[in-house]
Amino acid sequence: MIRFANVFKEYPRTGVALNDVSFSVNKGEFVFLTGPSGAGKSSILKLIYFDELPSRGDVWVSGTRSKGVTRKEISLLRRKLGVVFQDFRLLEDRTVEQNVAFALDVIGTPPEKIHPKVSRLLTQVGLSSKSTNYPRELSGGEQQRVAIARALANDPFVLVADEPTGNLDDRATRGVFQLLRDINAAGTAVVMATHNIDLVKRANLRVLEINRGQVVFDSAEEKRRAPELTP
Amino acid sequence: MRLAVREAMLGFKRAPVLSALSITTIAFSLFAFGLFSLVALNIRNTLRAVESRVEIRAFLAENAEAEAIAAAMGDIGGFKEVARVEYVTPEQALERAKREMGEFKDVFEAGFLPGSLDIRLRDGFRDPTTVKRVADRVRTYAFVDDVRFGEEWVQKLYSIRNIATAAGIILGLAFAAVAIIVIGATIRMAVMARSREISIMRLVGATDGFIQRPFLIEGFVKGVLGGALALGLTWLASSLISRYFIRTEFFDARLAFLGLLGGAVIGVVGSAVSVGRQIRRVL
Incomplete structure (x- = not known):
């Protein structure tokens, strides 16, 4: 469903962001990307x-393959996936519903x-009572729920979330995370x-740890290897 | 399309000041262009009126025979450059001279003037070379004594016309270029004010064409409104000039429509360039 094969990403000013990254994500999986700031997590999501x-x-x-992809194909691909960000990216002059x-x-x-x-x-997403409110009238957790509802609008096969709880307090974090798990369960x-x-x-859940542009740990690989190691 | 129109209208509602600024800018750029066009139009009309007076006069010998004159008139009337040939008898020539030079009336009292063929040329055949060519052909008739067409005057008229045309084209293009640049800049501001919306549209899978459409509609409406405002201002200026200074002619319906169309085209092109540039910044 998602496959990275020996992916390198270099930026003209900041240099190498991803260095020979390979992994796959299967249908219906839940995968965490972890690692320090600047490790390359956001680059991976942007490539997805x-x-x-x-x-x-x-x-x-x-x-859809990245090599030779057209702008039109990118538009069509995005209709099949949902994206949420730390800063929600809502239109401030439109209601939740809009x-x-x-x-x-x-x-x-x-x-x-x-x-x-x-x-x-x-x-x-638990916001039916706030459909006519504007984003500024909502808490951070609620705004992220609106962003998730928007991301789910096209019935995506995958939801890509870049630090979705980064701006939220503990309670809101738990709520948003539970929502993401429910979505995954469906x-x-x-x-x-994160x-x-x-x-x-x-x-x-499955964890891919990224450091200095490389996958340094993949819990799925570990699990596969674990039975081989047991005597 | 429904959504594109709605989004375009929302664009006006959300940024009324910026929209008003765009329309006013379009209006004043086109107004400057319109004023210049009006001057060019009036100069052209004046020159055309003067130009239509370009005529070749072939003075006939005293003994010219009526049949020969009639045959020559048929010949000359058949030239592709010639609009009309008129025979002026010696009596008519005298009458005309008395009428045109009243103060010298006495001089003509008992005088004699030669008859002539007055030849008017068609539009587009009044340039010095053509006039001279026709004059030379007319001169070949045996009973034609002399041919006059004010050679120097025709030359001068033509150089004035050429200068006016060249200046018109250069200044017109300059005004149009300034209008497009200024309009492009104001529309770019409107597009940048909505860059967040554009990036979200891209993110949820809108195609480039879809994203552009509301901006193009907005540009079109702004262009037409700006064009209409410019037309109104030009009309006002033209009326004031006519009332207080010199009688001027305003654009006819076709030119007025072209003005509106020009506004619309500038609005759409300005929008397309600005929004296209903004869209291509992101994948």
Whole structure:
């Protein structure tokens, strides 16, 4: 579903961000990307939703290959995945409902289908009572829920989350994380970059640790190797 | 399309000051262009009126025979450059001279003036070379004594016309370029004010065409409104000039429509360039 094959990413000013990264994410998996700031987590996420393309190597996401990809193909791919950020990236001059409907509107969803879908999504993220509020009237946790509802609007096969709890207090963090787990339980894969080690430890999910642009630990690999090591 | 129109209208609602600024800028750029065009139009019309008076006069010998004159008129009237040939008898020539030079009336009282063929040329055949060529052909008739066409005057008229045309093209292009640059800049401000929206649209899978559409509609509307405002201002200026200084002619319906169309094209092109540049910054 997502495959990185010997991916290198270099920036003209800051140099190497990713150095020969290879891994795969399967359908319906939940994967944490951990590692210190500047390790390359965000670069990996950007490569998943083709916000950037590799300098060398190949990225495959749901059958779309980074090599030779067109802008049109990128648009179509993004309709199949959802992205959330630490800073929510909501449109401040639109209500909660309008922010979610916007994602459906811009890909040409028929108007009669938009309202019921938005209602369902807002119920799913627990914000049906705040549909007419503006983002500034909501708490950080609530704003992130709106962003998640928007990301889910196109029924994505994967949700890419870049430090989604980075700006939230503990309670809101738990709430947003539980929401992401529920979404994952319903069949959507989640790739989440985080600094929150406690969250990672408690969850017992696959962890990819990134350091200096390389995958230094993959819990899935460890698990595969573990039986071989037992006498 | 429905969403594109709605988004375009929302663009006006969300940034009324910036929208008003764009429309005013378009209007004043086109107003400057319009004023200049008006001057050019009036100079052209004046020159055309003067130019239409370019005529070749072939003075006939005293003994010219009526049949020969009639045959020559048929010949000359068939030249592709010639609009009309008129025979002026010696009596008519005298009358005309008395009428045109009233103070010398006495001089003509018992005088004699030769008859002539007055030849008017068609539009587009009044340049010095063509006038001279026709004059030379007319001169070949045996009963034609002399041919006059104010050679120097035609030359001068043509150089004035050429200078006016060249100045018109250069200044017109300069004004149009300034209008496009200024409009592009104001629309770019509007696009940049909505860069967050554009990046979110890209993120949720909107195509480039879809993202551009509302901006193009907005540019079109701004262009048409700016064009209409410019047309109104130019009309006002033209009326004031006509009332207090010199009678001027305003654009006809076709030119006025071209002005609006020009505004619309500038608005759409300015938007397309600005939004295209903004979109291509991100994948």
